[in-house]
Amino acid sequence: MHVIDRRLNPGGRSLVNRQRFLRRARASVQQAVRESLRDRSIKDIDKEGQIAIPRGGIGEPTLRRAGRGGDRERVLPGNREYLAGDRIRRPPAGSGGGGSQAGEGEAEDSFRFVLSREEFLELFLDDLELPDLAKRKLTGVQAAALHRVGFTTAGSPANLSLSRTMQKALSRRLALRRPSRAELERMEAEIAALEPVARSDGERRRLADLVEQRARLGRRLARIAYIDPVDLRYRHFTPVPRPIAQAVMFCLMDVSGSMTEHMKDLAKRFFALLHLFLTRCYEQVEVVFIHHTDRAAEVDENTFFHSTVSGGTLVSSAHEEMLKVVAARYSPEDWNIYVAQASDGDNLVRDNPEVVGLLTRAILPISQYYAYIEVGAEEAPIPGAADTASDLWAAYEEVARGCGHFAMRKVHHRREIYPVLHELFRKRGAVEAAAAG
Amino acid sequence: MNPTTAQPLFTTSDWDFALIHRIHDAIEPIARAELGLDTYPNQIEIISAEQMLDAYASTGMPLFYKHWSFGKQFVANEALYRKGLRGLAYELVINSNPCISYLMQENSATMQALVIAHAAFGHNHFFKNNYAFRQWTDAEGILDYMDFAKRYIAECEERHGHEAVERLLDCAHALMHQGVHRHPRVRKRNLAAEAAREAERAAWRERIYDDLWRSLPAGPKAAPVPADERRQALGLPQENILYFLEKTAPRLQPWQREVLRIVRLIAQYFYPQRQTKVMNEGCATWCHYRIMTRLHEQHLITDGAFLEFLQSHTNVVSQPGYDAPHFAGFNPYAVGFGIMQDIARICDDPTEEDRAWFPDFAGTGNAPAVLRDAWANYRDESFIAQFLSPRLIREWRLFHVLDRQAQPELEVAAIHDERGYRAIRRALAREYDLARQEPDIQIVDVDLAGDRALVLHHLVADGILLDQEDARLVMQSLADLWGYEVQLHERDPATGRNLKSHVLKARH
Numbered sequence A: 001m002h003v004i005d006r007r008l009n010p011g012g013r014s015l016v017n018r019q020r021f022l023r024r025a026r027a028s029v030q031q032a033v034r035e036s037l038r039d040r041s042i043k044d045i046d047k048e049g050q051i052a053i054p055r056g057g058i059g060e061p062t063l064r065r066a067g068r069g070g071d072r073e074r075v076l077p078g079n080r081e082y083l084a085g086d087r088i089r090r091p092p093a094g095s096g097g098g099g100s101q102a103g104e105g106e107a108e109d110s111f112r113f114v115l116s117r118e119e120f121l122e123l124f125l126d127d128l129e130l131p132d133l134a135k136r137k138l139t140g141v142q143a144a145a146l147h148r149v150g151f152t153t154a155g156s157p158a159n160l161s162l163s164r165t166m167q168k169a170l171s172r173r174l175a176l177r178r179p180s181r182a183e184l185e186r187m188e189a190e191i192a193a194l195e196p197v198a199r200s201d202g203e204r205r206r207l208a209d210l211v212e213q214r215a216r217l218g219r220r221l222a223r224i225a226y227i228d229p230v231d232l233r234y235r236h237f238t239p240v241p242r243p244i245a246q247a248v249m250f251c252l253m254d255v256s257g258s259m260t261e262h263m264k265d266l267a268k269r270f271f272a273l274l275h276l277f278l279t280r281c282y283e284q285v286e287v288v289f290i291h292h293t294d295r296a297a298e299v300d301e302n303t304f305f306h307s308t309v310s311g312g313t314l315v316s317s318a319h320e321e322m323l324k325v326v327a328a329r330y331s332p333e334d335w336n337i338y339v340a341q342a343s344d345g346d347n348l349v350r351d352n353p354e355v356v357g358l359l360t361r362a363i364l365p366i367s368q369y370y371a372y373i374e375v376g377a378e379e380a381p382i383p384g385a386a387d388t389a390s391d392l393w394a395a396y397e398e399v400a401r402g403c404g405h406f407a408m409r410k411v412h413h414r415r416e417i418y419p420v421l422h423e424l425f426r427k428r429g430a431v432e433a434a435a436a437g
Numbered sequence B: 001m002n003p004t005t006a007q008p009l010f011t012t013s014d015w016d017f018a019l020i021h022r023i024h025d026a027i028e029p030i031a032r033a034e035l036g037l038d039t040y041p042n043q044i045e046i047i048s049a050e051q052m053l054d055a056y057a058s059t060g061m062p063l064f065y066k067h068w069s070f071g072k073q074f075v076a077n078e079a080l081y082r083k084g085l086r087g088l089a090y091e092l093v094i095n096s097n098p099c100i101s102y103l104m105q106e107n108s109a110t111m112q113a114l115v116i117a118h119a120a121f122g123h124n125h126f127f128k129n130n131y132a133f134r135q136w137t138d139a140e141g142i143l144d145y146m147d148f149a150k151r152y153i154a155e156c157e158e159r160h161g162h163e164a165v166e167r168l169l170d171c172a173h174a175l176m177h178q179g180v181h182r183h184p185r186v187r188k189r190n191l192a193a194e195a196a197r198e199a200e201r202a203a204w205r206e207r208i209y210d211d212l213w214r215s216l217p218a219g220p221k222a223a224p225v226p227a228d229e230r231r232q233a234l235g236l237p238q239e240n241i242l243y244f245l246e247k248t249a250p251r252l253q254p255w256q257r258e259v260l261r262i263v264r265l266i267a268q269y270f271y272p273q274r275q276t277k278v279m280n281e282g283c284a285t286w287c288h289y290r291i292m293t294r295l296h297e298q299h300l301i302t303d304g305a306f307l308e309f310l311q312s313h314t315n316v317v318s319q320p321g322y323d324a325p326h327f328a329g330f331n332p333y334a335v336g337f338g339i340m341q342d343i344a345r346i347c348d349d350p351t352e353e354d355r356a357w358f359p360d361f362a363g364t365g366n367a368p369a370v371l372r373d374a375w376a377n378y379r380d381e382s383f384i385a386q387f388l389s390p391r392l393i394r395e396w397r398l399f400h401v402l403d404r405q406a407q408p409e410l411e412v413a414a415i416h417d418e419r420g421y422r423a424i425r426r427a428l429a430r431e432y433d434l435a436r437q438e439p440d441i442q443i444v445d446v447d448l449a450g451d452r453a454l455v456l457h458h459l460v461a462d463g464i465l466l467d468q469e470d471a472r473l474v475m476q477s478l479a480d481l482w483g484y485e486v487q488l489h490e491r492d493p494a495t496g497r498n499l500k501s502h503v504l505k506a507r508h
Helices: A015-024 A026-038 A102-109 A117-124 A162-175 A181-197 A201-223 A261-281 A301-306 A315-329 A349-366 A391-401 A414-424 A428-436 B017-034 B049-057 B068-082 B109-129 B131-136 B142-160 B162-174 B191-207 B211-215 B227-234 B241-248 B254-275 B277-297 B303-316 B332-348 B352-357 B367-377 B380-387 B390-396 B421-431 B468-482
Strands: A002-005 A049-054 A072-076 A087-089 A110-115 A144-152 A234-241 A246-254 A284-292 A296-299 A336-343 A369-375 A406-411 B042-047 B091-094 B099-104 B399-403 B409-415 B440-446 B454-459 B486-491 B498-504
Touching: A002 B017, A015 A026, A015 B068, A026 A049, A072 B421, A110 B068, A181 A201, A246 A261, A246 A315, A261 A284, A261 A336, A261 A369, A261 A414, A284 A301, A284 A315, A296 A301, A296 A315, A315 A336, A315 A349, A349 A369, A349 A391, A369 A391, A391 A406, B017 B042, B017 B109, B017 B277, B042 B049, B042 B109, B049 B068, B049 B091, B049 B099, B091 B109, B099 B109, B109 B131, B109 B277, B109 B303, B109 B367, B131 B254, B142 B162, B142 B191, B142 B254, B162 B254, B162 B468, B191 B254, B227 B440, B241 B254, B241 B440, B241 B468, B254 B277, B277 B303, B277 B332, B277 B367, B277 B380, B332 B367, B332 B380, B332 B390, B352 B390, B367 B380, B380 B421, B390 B421, B399 B421, B409 B421, B454 B468, B468 B486, B468 B498
Parallel strands: A002 B042, A246 A284, A246 A336, A336 A369, A369 A406, B042 B099, B454 B486
Antiparallel strands: A049 A110, A072 B399, A087 B409, A144 A234, A284 A296, B091 B099, B399 B409, B440 B454, B486 B498
């Protein structure tokens, strides 16, 4: 009898099968992920979770007898009341024998399983792509990685490449015709054989010849080294700059009294999702929260989402604050700048020209993307009724007309957040195609 | 050693490898001397829960080729397991020589003892001795063959693309249950030689390859052959559809035939397990029950451990009544163990009724011998038909219900009384008769002179037709493999009337 401990064997033997299954059911899994997102808090987006997909696409049909029709019989345990000859009413949806199979009905319709965090995110973000990743910064120390790049003739002993050195030495020895040990030994043997028996002149001359030849070979052998310093080769490494992409995301939000909790909640989801996208595209993503009323201030996340400040509304103040922060900490040459703004659309009318000016002159040129969402009350506008545009919306429409990386949407319910982002970050190609068409 | 003074093998629930050895060595004399078990050498492997899930997904085999359906099973099991809806089996055992049993590392020492008795002795004995396994499976060669199958299919994927192989496997899996020989043929198969045979064939093909053959002009058409000669030449009628395709399908590539063969041979390997579910589990359960009881009697396990064992054992063999909310048919463990316990009782302490029903062995007092004979020579259907006793029928309060399509109500045909015993026993045995539970489908003809349509008949039993949607999908797969039209006619065997036809054309 043998006992074998297999616990340390690599696990995940089913990983390939699992991936194949997901690939097979891709369309329905993706649909399920999208739907499950609706019920998921955005904070939990990157958690694993259970999803259910319809069985149809992943069935494994076999030739089996139908579940109903025909004459059937069954033996069942636990009889308490029946006698032979009794009649039982046919159970309504039963498949014959009267066995209770209620538990199975629901499970048959959908197939439930758990997606890991990676799989979930992968599917979730699958058809999304950030608009512009052109700006990447090459920075110093931490970004350099050593890469092997061939061989050099000088280097430290630790990097000596033995195989390459021996190869060089061999080719040099061949080229210079260094006598081999075997050759020398053969000659020695010949001399040894000839020496005691050499009598005639011819033989002596032959012997002298051989001795001289041997001396020549010996000299040659001494002169041509087995390994010469010129043979030495070292593995060569060179630092290769590794691109490090870093991004900063500015969250601008109006916190004046007109912003309800519901609106803030929408805004938060929007910011969270945007942040998630950015973290997948950049190694390092910093977030700056700026809230504003008629004055703007940089705040921490908690204050940003949970404090209400009384005052009027001056959107341009937030823009100015943001430019200040950019000037102080995030030079546009080094950082990809993303701006996300959420507001209910209120602004002092006289401030609008100022906002447009700031945007077109200062902010849009330095940012990769500017996304504006206008959050509305929970009840969506009555369909058909004219959706009255806010002043800010009207002003921004003007900006958007001439600018490819400025996007604006209206959102009323959290289920609309995802489609908005989906649209905002539609694959670049599609946007351009749409623009051209 | 005086049994009353023996030290228990273990007193805590922790186990280590030395303890596993000691447990095995304590069980072995009981199994061999008292129960007369004859087993393959044992190989016990300890695995983690995750590895158990992995093994589940590939029908318990340590090696299997890759296919998405195993991934589907894996995620389904995983979801149930993680939610705590389903525990994992304590063990898995493979019909191979040496017999491999997987033990979960989470098991307590008592459970490990139970599992060793159950799998490494009970199942192992059954695999080695039951006639169905002896006839149809090759315990020596199965792991080598699985290894070959895995590598061969991976190679095919490399050569012909994942998609082509996946499509082929889908089709083959759909026909898997129609890919077994139900009746023995003469030749005993040696799975290890199969791999060598295929390698040789591939080498031969490469050696004789000559591009010139392509350019040969086509010969004159052969004269038409009479129908019955044609059928005979094709070996028709044939119920093993995969076998027929492998041998005769006109448009399959050699590698496709080999893949069909792999699926068919694996289906054949598992066929005895499907035929002997009740007996196999019953045998293992009866053995572990006997062995654990003997260990306890010899004071080799403590009272606490024995209670732990009894609790788990009782769960395993519980059989809820038909109206219980968690009733899901008969529990094979309960049925198998119940009948075997009953056989032991009849051997040792028969009633008058038992003597009348089982004159052959009632009161012989040699239960292990009678059971060994049953384990060796029966499958579920014949086992129940032979050994289900009136006493058990009463104890389980079995009743027999008829559901006639023509009648508005169900009818109770028999209950656990004098008049009903035989009817119930016959009916329960029929439920375990695979040949009756599965549709009887045969390939009957090929229209060689015309459009090469393949004709199949389903001999409809009890007026139960095939599930329409599934039948259509499977026939489509079959048509794709065959390469031409496929017709499936569902016939009433009594009148020969055609009840339904499925006709499908190949998609490429």
